[in-house]
Amino acid sequence: MSALLHYNYWIVILLMMIGFYIVITHANLIKKLLGLSIFQTSVFILYISMGKISGGTAPILYPGEHVYSNPLPHVLILTAIVVGIATTALGLALVVRLREAYGSIVEDVIQQQEQEDQR
Amino acid sequence: MSGLTGLIDLLSWLALVAGSFCALSGGVGLLRFPDFFSRMHAAGVMDTLGAGLILFGLMLQSDHWLVLVKLLLILKLIWLTSPTSSHALAKAAIRGGARPLLGDDMPGRGKR
Amino acid sequence: MEMLVDVFLLGLLVATAVAISSTKDLFASIMLTGLYSLISAAFFVLMDAVDVAFTEAAVGAGISTLLMLSCMKLTGQYEPKPHRHRRLLGLVVVSVTGVLLLFGTLDTPNFGDDHSPIQDHLAPHYLTKSMEEIGIPNVVTSVLASYRGFDTFGETVVILTAGIGVLALLGFSPKRQSDDLDSLVAPMHHQKILRVVSKLLIPPILLFALYVQFHGDFGPGGGFQAGVIFAAAIILYAMIFGVHVARQVFRDGAIRLLAALGVLIYGSVGLLSFLSGKNFLDYSVLSDTPQHGQHWGIMLVEMGVGITVAAVMLIIFFTFSARVDKRERDGDENQRQ
Known part of the structure; x- marks a missing residue:
């Protein structure tokens, strides 16, 4: 069991690195946004895992003695999810505009066109 | 009295195990069936039945009528949405040009 | 028992993330992202964060997938292969960062500990x-x-x-x-x-x-x-x-x-x-x-x-x-x- 005491954190790092890898290696801008959302979710998982108490229950009070998990990370992440979708939408809107301006959503093609325009 | 609760417990466990079996076999079918339509059939039918059985098992375990009503509502939702989504999926596949494998097209049939 | 489900769900998350990273079809990777959100919602329920799970299921699996699909419709479905050298470079950067972070987890409090500083x-x-x-x-x-x-x-x-x-x-x-x-x-x-x-x-x-x-x-x-x-x-x-x-x-x-x-x-x-x-x-x-x-x-x-x-x-x-x-x-x- 002791090997599992940090298991959640290891998975968080693994997911975070997969998201990071997608962001740096894929040239397609939508794919980069997908990578960012994986990265983002890994941070959510980190927070929520830290708030968990083994044997605890959801922080909705009811009569009697109970162990409740920590409500504070839940609040932070709850709002972060909705803000996350709003910012993702903004990113997607930018991608659509880029596509209309350059005719492509591939990073290399856009950079190439930029350089040609400057010359 | 304890005999009755024992019977309800037994029924509920039977329903839960049967439901899990349905969900599991649906998953296996999704992986192993040869073409799109039979895979979808496995996933759709077994999911609807599996979810129904599991919810039924949970209903027998509920200790308050409010929980029972909520589970019934979830059951109603699943029974409405799951067949509908299967139908829409099949229709989209037909429109997209997929055709079910029939008779001699089946892999393994010709080789035998 | 709880730990078993935890290990399983997180394993599924990693598998989905790897699949997203390796597929060339944007449509498939967007649908996989929806799946990823749904699995993480299930994970949040396991971690007692019911409110968060609720939000993640509604936002991540519902609206987010839809927006990505409409954006894809405006931009095109397939992506080119990433360049060879960038792939190697990316792998090196990611592994070094990952190892450093893993080293950092050695000092974190145990999972589920009710006396960790946050509690x-x-x-x-x-x-x-x-x-x-x-x-x-x-x-x-x-x-x-x-x-x-x-x-x-x-x-x-x-x-x-x-x-x-x-x-x-x-x-x-x-x-x-x-x-x-x-x-x-x-x-x-x-x-x-x-x-x-x-x-x-x-x-x-x-x-x-x-x-x-x-x-x-x-x-x-x-x-x-x-x-x-x-x-x-x-x-x-x-x-x-x-x-x-x-x-x-x-x-x-x-x-x-x-x-x-x-x-x-x-x-x-x-x-x-x-x-x-x-x-x-x-x-x-x-x-x-x-x-x-x-x-x-x-x-x-x-x-x-x-x-x-x-x-x-x-x-x-x-x-x-x-x-x-x-x-x-x-x-x-x-x-x-």
Whole structure:
């Protein structure tokens, strides 16, 4: 069991690195946004895992003695999810505009066109 | 009295195990069936039945009528949405040009 | 037993993430991202974070997937192979960072430990005092709307700002769109069963959104989730019966006004307590007893959040779908020429 005491954190790092890898290696801008959302979710998982108490229950009070998990990370992440979708939408809107301006959503093609325009 | 609760417990466990079996076999079918339509059939039918059985098992375990009503509502939702989504999926596949494998097209049939 | 499910779900998450990274088809990777969100919602339930799971299921698996798909429709489905050297470089950078972070986890407190630093600073106060100070059982709601009300106000403003940003980037159209929108046939016209079932389902979904909105004090729920669910119902309607029909009810001007109105309600509650001589967003002045005031304050504030979130989600969806419509019509005209 002791090997599992940090298991959640290891998975968080693994997911975070997969998201990071997608962001740096894929040239397609939508794919980069997908990578960012994986990265983002890994941070959510980190927070929520830290708030968990083994044997605890959801922080909705009811009569009697109970162990409740920590409500504070839940609040932070709850709002972060909705803000996350709003910012993702903004990113997607930018991608659509880029596509209309350059005719492509591939990073290399856009950079190439930029350089040609400057010359 | 304890005999009755024992019977309800037994029924509920039977329903839960049967439901899990349905969900599991649906998953296996999704992986192993040869073409799109039979895979979808496995996933759709077994999911609807599996979810129904599991919810039924949970209903027998509920200790308050409010929980029972909520589970019934979830059951109603699943029974409405799951067949509908299967139908829409099949229709989209037909429109997209997929055709079910029939008779001699089946892999393994010709080789035998 | 709990640990077993935990290991399994996180394993599934990693498998999904790897699949997203390796597939070339954007459509597949967007659908996989929806799946990823759904699995993480299941994981959040396991971690006792029911409110978070609720939000993640509604946002990540529902609206986010939809927006990505409409963006893909505007930009194209396949991506080129990444360059060889960048792949190697990426792998090196990622492994070095990963190993450093892994080294960092050795110092973290154990998973599920009830004496780790995070557990004994603020949380005990919230859990033990919330009932007498705020008077509602769902601690997440009381922290969200009352203890950390100012923070949530900021988040609501961020959502409004993102909505304005999307409008600024995509909301204008060079050619003023004329009123020939009716000529576009509803996209799901041939889907009889879908139409009937969604007609049956949409009113209960709207009702459920209101339940989530006002039941947030006692169970999982609140303005954020309710807003997203409400918007999802309207979006479902728009997808089945045509966006232009939905836009006749939720007119552009009206939803823009509503998005701002939500923030205005939130801010006015804060100003009201400010002007009554208490701190900003201290709800105890709103009624004769402090607890009553808290109830009123939380209800009003959650209502503001719900209105803004629903309106901004609708703004974003309508803006994207108007672009798709315009693109298709331009494509038709080009073909005709």
